[in-house]
Amino acid sequence: MSVLEPAIAAKPIVSVENVGHFYQKGGATDLLVLDGVNVTLRSNEIVSLLGRSGSGKSTLLRIIAGLMPASSGSVTISGQAVNGPASQVAMVFQSFALFPWLTVLQNVEIGLEAQGMAPGLRRKQALTAIDLIGLDGFESAYPKELSGGMRQRVGLARALVVQPEVLLMDEPFSALDVLTAETLRTDLLDLWCEGRMPIQAILLVTHNIEEAVLMSDRILVFASNPGRVIAELKVDLPQPRNRLDPAFRQIVDDIYARMTMRPAAATAPREGAFPGTGIGLILPHVSTNVLAGLIETVNGPPYDGRADLPALASVLQLEIDDLFPVAETLQLLRFAEVEGGDIRLAEAGRRFANGEVDERKHLFAQHLIAYVPLVAHIRRVLDERSSHRAPAARFRDELEDYMPEEFAEKTLRTVISWARYAETFAFDEGTGVFSLENPT
């Protein structure tokens, strides 16, 4: 369903102009999270921000909500500049964010209470919202007594009761099981299509491509490093939409291709998937077991070295957020190529798949030193020192010049686990020291 007609397109409710955001770090350069983002949300539309975790879409949502300031650019809601949480927006959280010590009714009332509404009126409005969202009978229950789906309904009722113009949803269904999520999506779409919700527009943040196609009138595809909009798609399929509809599949495949497209202007194409360069490359935590598993799967039948990522994801029952980092790590290590929604094993990847344990380790070690600058750096330091030992703190400090603390920690953890598998160097957890000696 597309209510939006360009000719009578309403004036924007939310407009995000040229918003940039960076995290302050200790070092010389700041980590750019968002770069020149423009988003417009008009009345009567559902817009999705689709991107992978870490692409800054949740940060953008929080900037729109007035929970954090943008480093540059401007956000206006109904013509007013956002400088703190605005009364026209309400938000639904991935974690539900319910107060465990308040009953369902009290949780729903909290926004009205903050407005200073009289208890009687407050209660009446909260009960109306509870009825609307299908929670009657649960008013006096505490959140911990409810299932995940019911909890998210409470979150929804709490957001709707304050009569916002815009509903912001931050991965609202991703903490739920598949069936519950589907029911909630359908119920929400029904309420929306029947116009029974007091809201004028919904901005949905998701990493689930099908969810975005299922629900939105428009999809803004986010790319990472830095977070920016790389594509805008209109979805004109009528509601309710059918996942098996060829037109639906076509859109999903199209988005997959766009999300795996290599950034044209990137200086280091291989590393382009991960933020940072050189030893400052921020690495995702991907286990070597998973890497080996993906290589073997793609190498074996029916793929024989080449697989379509969406199809692979559905066979492996993985979300793109889980699959992409694995595929891109393989790309970084030159075991595979990822392009246009496909993954293709390189020669080294094939050799890895057919090798024995020792051969695999050897190959992995070679590629690790050749293509992960941080591993090469640590190894070089260990080789140069006569004691062949170096404290992890030293490398952590070095990394923190390039990236925020938690990323440095994660990257170091990743490198340790890869290097342990490859036996490139050892690490003693107790003392926090890298060394070349492996227990024999």
Place this chain on the structure above:
Amino acid sequence: MKRPILDARHLAPLGAYAPNIFDVIAFVLVIAVLAAIGHSASEIKAPLTELDIAPVHLDPWLLPGYALRTTLRMFAAMGASLIFTFVVATLAAKSRKAELIIIPALDILQSVPVLGFLTFTVVFFLRLFPGSQLGAECAAIFAIFTAQAWNMAFSFYQSLRTLPTDLSEVSRLFRLSPWLRFWRVEAPFATPGLVWNAMMSMSGSWFFVVASEAISVGDTKIALPGIGAWLGLAIEQQDIAAVAMAVAAIAVVILLYDQLVFRPIVAWADKFRFEQTAAQHRPRSWLYDLLRKTRLLKRLTMPIVALAEMLNRISVLRWPLAPIKAPPGWARLTNIAWLVLTIGLTAYGAWLIFSYLSATLGLSDLLQSISLGAMTLLRVLVLIVLASLVWVPIGVWIGLRPAVSDRVQPFAQFLAAFPANVLFPFAVVTIVHFKLDPNIWLSPLMILGTQWYILFNVIAGASVFPTDLREVSTMYRLRSAQWWRKVILPGIFPYYVTGALTASGGSWNASIVAELASWGNTKVEAAGLGAYIAKATDAGDYPRVVLGIAVMAVFVVVFNQLLWRPLYRIAERRFRMS
């Protein structure tokens, strides 16, 4: 109830912040305030107006009344501690500048025996209410307050700092006023930790009750009617039967407030636990269930709810919401002003301490107190080791048998709440009778009340030890020594560290009472920093009290840094089960 009341999660994490220059600043400020109080107290030499307080008699019929009055004092102090906690801990959590001073200060106050300062505060409060008993009452309540407030404030601060991001975002998004945010979000989140710490504080403050009800200031002796004064009188008159009666009365009081106050509160506070799944074992209280059934609770709390509702709405009316960006220039200006003020105050404080102490004391006094501190340190270490050797095997044995541990837990908790110092007279009588060496035989008293923390933390650790790991060790037929070394000791290590840490902290405090004990005119004394402080207090030698306390604080803090913090970190990193 399976879940132990003593829960490691509520202890302030030791490794949470690294020691820095602000620890030193806070230390200087705390000691400077003590020195300033001591200085002003010694200047007031005028005789106190005689107080019209009914003398305490060792009449059993009066004991229930005394017990009631003592309990009321403790709860009054608890009220004051709560207010202190809400104000100071909130300030520390909201303001970075306040936090830098308040948190190290709380840490030091927690490890400083403020008991020695009782006399100063008594003088202060007696001046505040001349010729009235109210002054002495306030002084006693204040003394109890100093035993209760710090860990409660610390726990509350910890909770406020660890408020989950999404809850904080929700309250900002819906623009809750600071008042509403505090009562609807922050205080509830902090409640479980606060309740637990309040119970700990209540137990700990019995120590101070006994000391605070019978005080002598110069020639004036003040005995406030209460169990503490009764006990003091009984010791003075060498009346062992009266001591036994006091012990029984305290046991009854502890049982009563546990059943009538703390159990219901714990049962009620269970709903504030931040867990998304319903717990299997909920704490129960017959009184709480009864109150809920009769709807009495609802009727009783109705006026409070109405008042709160009114305040909430007033708070909402026009409370300016802070914008998310503050003008940068202003922040820099206040930063500089704050820094200058802190440095100035610290320099002044350091000068004050130096001039106050150097007026009467020399380097030899400092060396003497340090060597005495080493003696006490040795005692604490040896006692912890001995107590561990006894209680770890017993705790493991109990913890691995759920049926036994269910029965033992409440008993251990009662023992921990029981003020060990009321048992001291019995020990002193024995030492005097058998002519034992007090340097050795007074020492066990220091750990008498705190060893239980080791016991029930070990029980708690052993009772949650995973069954599959036990099965593995059975299957591979591990030998006994191997089983202890490789399986169960690492398994309970985090719990053991928590318990031993609490026990050692309590022992330092107890040394002031334990190293110098009396029975009638007989005094037995062990050489140590505790006895040093206790003697200086008796003699009204304020500079030595200040010196003794400062040295003890340094000992405790350094001891924590060098021993407990590293152990705690190892426990966190290596031995956590999850």
